[in-house]
Amino acid sequence: MSVQEQGRRAKAASAVLATATRAAKDAALRAMADALVRRTPEILAANEGDLAAGRDAGMSAALLDRLSLNEYRLEGMAGGLRKVADLPDPVGEVVRGSTLPNGLELRQVRVPLGVVGIVYEARPNVTADAAGLCLKAGNAVLLRGSSSAARSNAAIVAVLRDALDGAGLPADAVQLVDASSRDSVKELMRARGLVDVLIPRGGASLIRSVVEESTVPVIETGVGNCHVYVDADADLDMALEILLNAKTSRPSVCNATESLLVHRAVAEPFLARALPALRDAGVTVHGDADVVEVGDRRGVTVIPATDEDFDTEYLSLDLSAAIVSSLDAAVAHIARFGSGHTEAIVTHSLPAAREFTARVDAAAVMVNASTRFTDGEEFGFGAEIGISTQKLHARGPMGLPELTSTKYVVTGTGQVR
Amino acid sequence: MSVQEQGRRAKAASAVLATATRAAKDAALRAMADALVRRTPEILAANEGDLAAGRDAGMSAALLDRLSLNEYRLEGMAGGLRKVADLPDPVGEVVRGSTLPNGLELRQVRVPLGVVGIVYEARPNVTADAAGLCLKAGNAVLLRGSSSAARSNAAIVAVLRDALDGAGLPADAVQLVDASSRDSVKELMRARGLVDVLIPRGGASLIRSVVEESTVPVIETGVGNCHVYVDADADLDMALEILLNAKTSRPSVCNATESLLVHRAVAEPFLARALPALRDAGVTVHGDADVVEVGDRRGVTVIPATDEDFDTEYLSLDLSAAIVSSLDAAVAHIARFGSGHTEAIVTHSLPAAREFTARVDAAAVMVNASTRFTDGEEFGFGAEIGISTQKLHARGPMGLPELTSTKYVVTGTGQVR
Numbered sequence: 001m002s003v004q005e006q007g008r009r010a011k012a013a014s015a016v017l018a019t020a021t022r023a024a025k026d027a028a029l030r031a032m033a034d035a036l037v038r039r040t041p042e043i044l045a046a047n048e049g050d051l052a053a054g055r056d057a058g059m060s061a062a063l064l065d066r067l068s069l070n071e072y073r074l075e076g077m078a079g080g081l082r083k084v085a086d087l088p089d090p091v092g093e094v095v096r097g098s099t100l101p102n103g104l105e106l107r108q109v110r111v112p113l114g115v116v117g118i119v120y121e122a123r124p125n126v127t128a129d130a131a132g133l134c135l136k137a138g139n140a141v142l143l144r145g146s147s148s149a150a151r152s153n154a155a156i157v158a159v160l161r162d163a164l165d166g167a168g169l170p171a172d173a174v175q176l177v178d179a180s181s182r183d184s185v186k187e188l189m190r191a192r193g194l195v196d197v198l199i200p201r202g203g204a205s206l207i208r209s210v211v212e213e214s215t216v217p218v219i220e221t222g223v224g225n226c227h228v229y230v231d232a233d234a235d236l237d238m239a240l241e242i243l244l245n246a247k248t249s250r251p252s253v254c255n256a257t258e259s260l261l262v263h264r265a266v267a268e269p270f271l272a273r274a275l276p277a278l279r280d281a282g283v284t285v286h287g288d289a290d291v292v293e294v295g296d297r298r299g300v301t302v303i304p305a306t307d308e309d310f311d312t313e314y315l316s317l318d319l320s321a322a323i324v325s326s327l328d329a330a331v332a333h334i335a336r337f338g339s340g341h342t343e344a345i346v347t348h349s350l351p352a353a354r355e356f357t358a359r360v361d362a363a364a365v366m367v368n369a370s371t372r373f374t375d376g377e378e379f380g381f382g383a384e385i386g387i388s389t390q391k392l393h394a395r396g397p398m399g400l401p402e403l404t405s406t407k408y409v410v411t412g413t414g415q416v417r
Numbered sequence: 418m419s420v421q422e423q424g425r426r427a428k429a430a431s432a433v434l435a436t437a438t439r440a441a442k443d444a445a446l447r448a449m450a451d452a453l454v455r456r457t458p459e460i461l462a463a464n465e466g467d468l469a470a471g472r473d474a475g476m477s478a479a480l481l482d483r484l485s486l487n488e489y490r491l492e493g494m495a496g497g498l499r500k501v502a503d504l505p506d507p508v509g510e511v512v513r514g515s516t517l518p519n520g521l522e523l524r525q526v527r528v529p530l531g532v533v534g535i536v537y538e539a540r541p542n543v544t545a546d547a548a549g550l551c552l553k554a555g556n557a558v559l560l561r562g563s564s565s566a567a568r569s570n571a572a573i574v575a576v577l578r579d580a581l582d583g584a585g586l587p588a589d590a591v592q593l594v595d596a597s598s599r600d601s602v603k604e605l606m607r608a609r610g611l612v613d614v615l616i617p618r619g620g621a622s623l624i625r626s627v628v629e630e631s632t633v634p635v636i637e638t639g640v641g642n643c644h645v646y647v648d649a650d651a652d653l654d655m656a657l658e659i660l661l662n663a664k665t666s667r668p669s670v671c672n673a674t675e676s677l678l679v680h681r682a683v684a685e686p687f688l689a690r691a692l693p694a695l696r697d698a699g700v701t702v703h704g705d706a707d708v709v710e711v712g713d714r715r716g717v718t719v720i721p722a723t724d725e726d727f728d729t730e731y732l733s734l735d736l737s738a739a740i741v742s743s744l745d746a747a748v749a750h751i752a753r754f755g756s757g758h759t760e761a762i763v764t765h766s767l768p769a770a771r772e773f774t775a776r777v778d779a780a781a782v783m784v785n786a787s788t789r790f791t792d793g794e795e796f797g798f799g800a801e802i803g804i805s806t807q808k809l810h811a812r813g814p815m816g817l818p819e820l821t822s823t824k825y826v827v828t829g830t831g832q833v834r
Binding site for chain 2: 019037104113116136196197211212218235242245246249357363366368369374381396406407408410411412414
């Protein structure tokens, strides 16, 4: 089936979902969760096919692990759907309202976006997560996963669609887009009028190409060149703990820290402890000339950094590092190299914290906390569909309300202008 | 100066505006208003140049009128700026906040978008209006008006920039983009990273081309193929008054009604009154076969309508009209032909009103009120930068909050994950 035809079916399904009750949607989500558990064997059989093809193609152990499903992971996917069922329904929330001077009653009400397209890479759990969140917010979803997970995704979507149908909601609310060619992504990007928003989840190059080519509105997600700035007034113990956590607790995710900035006033004592600690944690530091010099003095190898290092989201146990002469210089460095995801300051100075949070232009600014906290679950949203690094519509972790639009409903008694 | 260079200057100015106090911004807005009045002669001289060129080029009287400035209109522009100064500052508003279980204090705070690009047609008053709204919301603005108003816009922007400078804010917060070639629009559309959002204000073809080609995020505005649906349970007096107001009070604007749908049960009595009344008001009706037949019986000429008529935003004293057999058919007609701007139902039936407002997918849905009320001033927002017909970021009239983004500020005591 063409993406256009899938889009038309999604649009028709979205009209039904838009007026579905919370009870109906939650029942469907729980039926989907039950079905994933009940039909685990057929999903694992499909997944085995993807894994065999991946091994034949020489896929790395890390990628094979991301691709791999088992009973425990399917239980996790089912648990995710049940959790979404427990979250409040954003649809119908009155965002603002008033009675106008002429007696018109004005209400701005949350409504579904309509049809959401998601383009994502290897992990098959995104298939169920994204379908669940979109459904709860009243949207139909077109899922375009990676070709390496095509069998797993097809099996999961077949299970979810049967469950939807059994629960009395349209199966076309969840559709898998053909992943065998790049053309299907292009068709999604051009399906203006059928697809209301496209959310790419994946590497920087995927996101860039979608942003460049799409005529459907896009929500950019996930590239995180995050900094920790250790201010002159920082508690150095706290700074070290935050830095190590932000860099090493999960280096492959977007809220991991990629770059360290240290105020010159505390650079020597801080780096004297941080460089060995980072080395012991397996981190390679790419430093500016000043940091290299401290490394030399302290007997810790620091690789000289280029501008490209400061520009790079490593997603690995690498860290760029620079000494800055002021908070102002730190803010300027972040404005130049940051990706607008998460930036952290460690300081006990209230004026410094205030200036940093006011001037740094990012989705999230942390004071005395790890960059790793920028996350829908951590923020208390219950779940997230991604982390927006753009300024329109949604910025930062996107929960259910970010998957909705609004509509003005105006009720009168015959008013004319 | 290239658009790229203007974008860089705008970005630098936006960093200053982002932390400017409300007092500073309001003082600048009032200085801008005063300067427009004080320097009226030089603006009118420039406007006379545009008008002379327009007359030479054979511009229509209507367009010449839109282009024309006078003391009264400049007073109006100044008054608009003073009104914006009186509106609350959206920047700094805490949209939501909580303390997380681990003690982190989470605040979602309104911040400026950064740099806003506006592409607009003839009317020079948009220049001051857009500059004022963007400034109040802490944004720098790049204004790309029409070439026919180039002299007027240049004079207005020069006055506004001098006033900004005198008030201690960066003059580059308001810049005029060269209107002499189409290339400048293209450059604006490609200035990703410098321009945060592009708002086209103008005809459908301008908006379509910006939406298609821009890599900068766009907010679509203004195309309004608005319907009035007269339900079986309508008060026909009210329906007639609303229809006449919605069609004729200002036919050239986007919230004017372009299409009438009448339930079959009341079609004969309603059209028997509406067709002569519309004729007397100078309206040409383009009807489906059923409406043509009623017209024939009642001795009122109705032009047979094609699908193209139902698809057209006339912006003139023309109206398409169809008889529908049910509310369901009305909703389906609107889903097919509507532009998602404003749709109205006239009915005394609560279930009908509830179903119509729930199922019609538009920025605004009116019950027993004219479509003409979809307007930032009417909605009590004080001013508007345009009416969004898309679902992302803003939908419906856009006031100051819609010219902002948000930022999460998270304050801790050393929390790690």
